[in-house]
Amino acid sequence: MSDFFSLLVEEFPRVRSGLWVTLQATVLGALLAGVLAFALGLMAGSRLLLARGFSRVVVEFFRGTSLYIQLFWLYYAMPLLTGYELTPVICGVVAFGLNFGAYGAEVVRGAVNSVPRGQYEAAIALNLSPSRRLWKVILPQAWVQMIPSFTNLLIQLLKATPLLWLISAADLMTVIQQLRDRTGETLTAYLTLLVAYFVLAYALTMLMNLLERSAKRRLGLDTGAKSLFKSRSASTTAVGGTR
Amino acid sequence: MATEPLPLKKTESPGPAGAPEDAVPAAGSPGGPLVRFDKVVKRYGDHVVLDELDFTVDRGEHVTLIGPSGSGKTTILRLLMTLEKVTDGVIWVDGAPLTHVRTPDGSLKPAGEKQLRESRKKIGMVFQQFNLFPNMKVIENITEAPVSVLGQSREEAETRARELLDLVGLSAKVDAHPSQLSGGQQQRVAIARALAMEPEILLLDEVTSALDPELVAGVLELLEDIARNTDITMLCVTHEMNFARDVSEKVLMFDAGRVVESGSPEKIFSNPSHERTREFLNAVL
Numbered sequence A: 001m002s003d004f005f006s007l008l009v010e011e012f013p014r015v016r017s018g019l020w021v022t023l024q025a026t027v028l029g030a031l032l033a034g035v036l037a038f039a040l041g042l043m044a045g046s047r048l049l050l051a052r053g054f055s056r057v058v059v060e061f062f063r064g065t066s067l068y069i070q071l072f073w074l075y076y077a078m079p080l081l082t083g084y085e086l087t088p089v090i091c092g093v094v095a096f097g098l099n100f101g102a103y104g105a106e107v108v109r110g111a112v113n114s115v116p117r118g119q120y121e122a123a124i125a126l127n128l129s130p131s132r133r134l135w136k137v138i139l140p141q142a143w144v145q146m147i148p149s150f151t152n153l154l155i156q157l158l159k160a161t162p163l164l165w166l167i168s169a170a171d172l173m174t175v176i177q178q179l180r181d182r183t184g185e186t187l188t189a190y191l192t193l194l195v196a197y198f199v200l201a202y203a204l205t206m207l208m209n210l211l212e213r214s215a216k217r218r219l220g221l222d223t224g225a226k227s228l229f230k231s232r233s234a235s236t237t238a239v240g241g242t243r
Numbered sequence B: 001m002a003t004e005p006l007p008l009k010k011t012e013s014p015g016p017a018g019a020p021e022d023a024v025p026a027a028g029s030p031g032g033p034l035v036r037f038d039k040v041v042k043r044y045g046d047h048v049v050l051d052e053l054d055f056t057v058d059r060g061e062h063v064t065l066i067g068p069s070g071s072g073k074t075t076i077l078r079l080l081m082t083l084e085k086v087t088d089g090v091i092w093v094d095g096a097p098l099t100h101v102r103t104p105d106g107s108l109k110p111a112g113e114k115q116l117r118e119s120r121k122k123i124g125m126v127f128q129q130f131n132l133f134p135n136m137k138v139i140e141n142i143t144e145a146p147v148s149v150l151g152q153s154r155e156e157a158e159t160r161a162r163e164l165l166d167l168v169g170l171s172a173k174v175d176a177h178p179s180q181l182s183g184g185q186q187q188r189v190a191i192a193r194a195l196a197m198e199p200e201i202l203l204l205d206e207v208t209s210a211l212d213p214e215l216v217a218g219v220l221e222l223l224e225d226i227a228r229n230t231d232i233t234m235l236c237v238t239h240e241m242n243f244a245r246d247v248s249e250k251v252l253m254f255d256a257g258r259v260v261e262s263g264s265p266e267k268i269f270s271n272p273s274h275e276r277t278r279e280f281l282n283a284v285l
Helices: A002-010 A010-044 A048-062 A068-083 A088-114 A117-125 A130-167 A172-183 A188-216 A225-229 B073-080 B111-122 B140-150 B154-167 B181-197 B213-229 B241-249 B265-270 B277-284
Strands: B033-046 B045-059 B062-066 B088-093 B100-102 B109-111 B123-126 B201-205 B234-238 B248-257 B258-263
Touching: A002 A010, A002 A172, A002 A188, A010 A048, A010 A088, A010 A130, A010 A172, A010 A188, A048 A088, A048 B265, A068 A088, A068 A130, A088 A130, A117 A130, A117 B123, A130 A172, A130 A188, A130 B140, A172 A188, A172 B248, A188 B109, A225 B088, B033 B073, B045 B073, B045 B258, B062 B073, B073 B088, B073 B234, B109 B265, B123 B181, B140 B154, B154 B181, B181 B213, B201 B277, B213 B234, B213 B241, B234 B241, B248 B265, B248 B277, B258 B277, B265 B277
Parallel strands: B062 B234, B062 B248, B123 B201, B201 B234
Antiparallel strands: B033 B045, B033 B088, B100 B109, B248 B258
């Protein structure tokens, strides 16, 4: 046991860079996914058939093809087709972004649809422009509904990052695996990984809870400090229209 | 309840900004009714809600629409607010078609969003369920549209919003969120929000139906004040027959998508000429 940890300390720079790769892939992948989720999710509610159709096709495609295969495509097949090679981390970011963006688009679409009809109507009655209706009235309310589902997706994304190992990016999982191979301490190595990913996931949950709390405050719904530490599923948040 | 003079302008003559009335001959006769429904049909699938409906509302008039539920009263308000589209017929407001535009050959075609936004400038609406924006404080609910639609400065809009909140008796709630207000308070904010847009026509859709009984009187009193002290044209769908009697000059009785009977409240309530009106009034009074 001590062997593993002494090696861990010795090889700390590598472990740190593995952690960095994992975090980079998670955060950048999530950012790309977020942008795609909003773009595709809002297009899904568009009046234009073409926009709706495009969104539908993209969402179904990236939701319906495995993340593994998307990674392999980007890393191994794309260079053959285009002659253009992406670094493993960029490949990961793009694949995670596309895949989780497709799931996120459904979250955005659902949350926008869940804003009570009366809110649209009041915005029309006040003659707000269509973009003002969306940005000032609908999205701030939909946002609160999205956060719990986004938290789930973010954690799933984090937990998908060990797939980077498949395209030889040295993420946290890969580095720890290598330490295991050198020390033979399988139990310790995998226990360390369990703890590491749990800590990362919990930190992300708390960050998202902070975000949720501030979004709820803006709706005049106060939540106690306790809510920050809860890891709850998407269905527990409900925002009454104007009750 | 506010009994002071209301901080609402009684427009004496057409303002410099508004087009002079004699410049709008159009299809509606100049100086004619402010609102005119011309053979308006509204159907949902096979269900006919409004059946070639004709009626007019004069400038400054306070009209109450009564009738059994499902008779199409609320649909009339929703059509005027452009929340629904007419199936057939034309609605004229101030001599111009509300949801149509004239084509070069003189016929009418459905208006696009740009023309609809132009039409909506004259009209405001208060809803049964208040529909305040929960993501905005009370004052922001009132100032959002004047700033972003009318182009008022933030200070100007806030000053006016405070006056309106004073009028509706909620000066203390400027910075509250809608979720912290009672239903009656929310509805008063919604009324202030609609007035902030300085509508010529105010549509009131069962504005007291969702309120606890003890909160109804306050809201009705407020609306009476507004009716008495402004020249805003009001169309009101209500089950409050007292309000209809006290505030409106004209009552329209609807049944099955048509006007069954119209007249002064005195006449409709004390001497209805139509059997359907009698039945309805017996049921609600």
